[in-house]
Amino acid sequence: MKKLVLTGGGSAGHVTGNLALLPKLAQAGWEIEYIGSHDGIEREIIAETGLPYHGIAVGKLRRYFDLKNFKDPFRVLQGTVQAYRLLRRIKPQAVFSKGGFVAVPVVIAAWLNRIPVVIHESDLTPGLANKLCAPFANRVCVTFPETLQHLDSQKAVHTGSPIRGEILQGDAQKGREFCGFSNGKPIILAMGGSLGSTKINEALRANLDALLQHFQIVHLCGKGNLDPQLEGRAGYRQFEYVNSELPDLFAMTDLFISRAGANAIFEFLALKKAHLLIPLSRAASRGDQILNARSFEKQGYSRVLFEEDLTSDTLLTAVNETYGQQTQFVAAMNQSNSANAVELIFNLIQQVAKK
Incomplete structure (x- = not known):
C-alpha cells in the first residue's frame, strides 16, 4: 500500500487544497495520514474526513519584532523532532505540503528521512513558510505563472490551484x-x-x-x-x-x-x-x-x-x-485556461514517490 503524508495549516486555505486531492489519491489506492498542529483549524477540518491525524508543536516565524520570536524557534525544533519520529513510524513514500508554519518542521523532517516532498504555494509571491520549505522540496507547485520567477526553475511547476470537486x-x-x-x-x-x-x-x-x-x-x-x-x-x-x-x-x-x-x-x-x-x-x-x-x-x-x-x-x-x-x-x-491542478499535482506526487 502506497502511503502519503499531507500537511498544512493555520488557516482553512492551507487545508482545502489537501482536501481537493483526497478523491484522486483514494482512487489510486494511496493510504493517507495528516500531520498538523495540536489545536489549529486543520485538526477540526481533517477530523471530518476520518483521516489519521497527528499533532506536533508549531512555532510561527514572524517578520516583525515579538517576544514570541525568542521562544518559537525552539517549538519549530521540537516539532521537527516529533515529525521526524512520526515519519519514521509511518514510512510514507512522499509528503505533500499545502503550506503554513505547521508544514516547516514536517518538510524538514521528511528531508532528513530522505522522503520526497512536493509543496504548493497558493499566493502570487511565496510566503515565508514555503520559502523555508522550498530548499528541502523536490517540486514546488505554484498557483500563478508569475510566481515561477521567484523560485528555482529546476523545481517550480505551474499547476494552478487544486479545486475541490464537490464545490x-x-x-x-x-x-x-x-x-x-x-x-x-x-x-x-x-x-x-x-x-x-x-x-x-x-x-x-x-x-x-x-x-x-x-x-x-x-x-x-x-x-x-x-x-x-x-x-x-x-x-x-x-x-x-x-x-x-x-x-x-x-x-x-x-x-x-x-x-x-x-x-x-x-x-x-x-x-x-x-x-x-x-x-x-x-x-x-x-x-x-x-x-x-x-x-x-x-x-x-x-x-x-x-x-x-x-x-x-x-x-x-x-x-x-x-x-x-x-x-x-x-x-x-x-476565457480562462485554468489547468486541472488536481491532476497535475497528483502526477507530480506519483513521480517523486517512484524516485
Whole structure:
C-alpha cells in the first residue's frame, strides 16, 4: 500500500487544497495520514474526513519584532523532532505540503528521512513558510505563472490551484432551502476568510437595509462574530462557518463578497461567478492578497475594493456596480485556461514517490 503524508495549516486555505486531492489519491489506492498542529483549524477540518491525524508543536516565524520570536524557534525544533519520529513510524513514500508554519518542521523532517516532498504555494509571491520549505522540496507547485520567477526553475511547476470537486457540484435549491431563501431575489454570499473579518462584517451589516431591498444575503462571519440582534431578519442568514452545505450555498450564489485568498478566488473562477474582492491590507498581512486580487482584476475576472477604501458607502456602491457588470466578469472568466491542478499535482506526487 502506497502511503502519503499531507500537511498544512493555520488557516482553512492551507487545508482545502489537501482536501481537493483526497478523491484522486483514494482512487489510486494511496493510504493517507495528516500531520498538523495540536489545536489549529486543520485538526477540526481533517477530523471530518476520518483521516489519521497527528499533532506536533508549531512555532510561527514572524517578520516583525515579538517576544514570541525568542521562544518559537525552539517549538519549530521540537516539532521537527516529533515529525521526524512520526515519519519514521509511518514510512510514507512522499509528503505533500499545502503550506503554513505547521508544514516547516514536517518538510524538514521528511528531508532528513530522505522522503520526497512536493509543496504548493497558493499566493502570487511565496510566503515565508514555503520559502523555508522550498530548499528541502523536490517540486514546488505554484498557483500563478508569475510566481515561477521567484523560485528555482529546476523545481517550480505551474499547476494552478487544486479545486475541490464537490464545490462545483452543489444544488442551488438545497442551498435556498437551507437558508430559507426564495427564488425571487438574487443572492449575495459574503465571507471574510476562515477566521472572519470584522471590517467586512461591519460594513455589510451597516448596509443591510439597503441591500435587502434587492438581494438576499448569506453571511459567513467567522467564529464568535454572530450578531444575535440580526437573527430572524428576513432575507439574511448568518453562520460562523459551514462545511458540508458550502457547495449548495456556492451554487445558489449570484455574487460573492470575499477576501482574496488564492483558494477562494480560484473557486470563484471555476464557478464562473461574479465576485467583489476585499484583500487584506498590507498593515494586516504581507500583501499577498493584494497581489492575488490585482492579478484577477487585470485579467477582468474581479472587481477589487481595497480595505483602506472600505466604508459602508463604498461597499454598497461596489456591490451594486459588480452585480450590474456581472455579464462582463463572467465572459472574461469563460476565457480562462485554468489547468486541472488536481491532476497535475497528483502526477507530480506519483513521480517523486517512484524516485
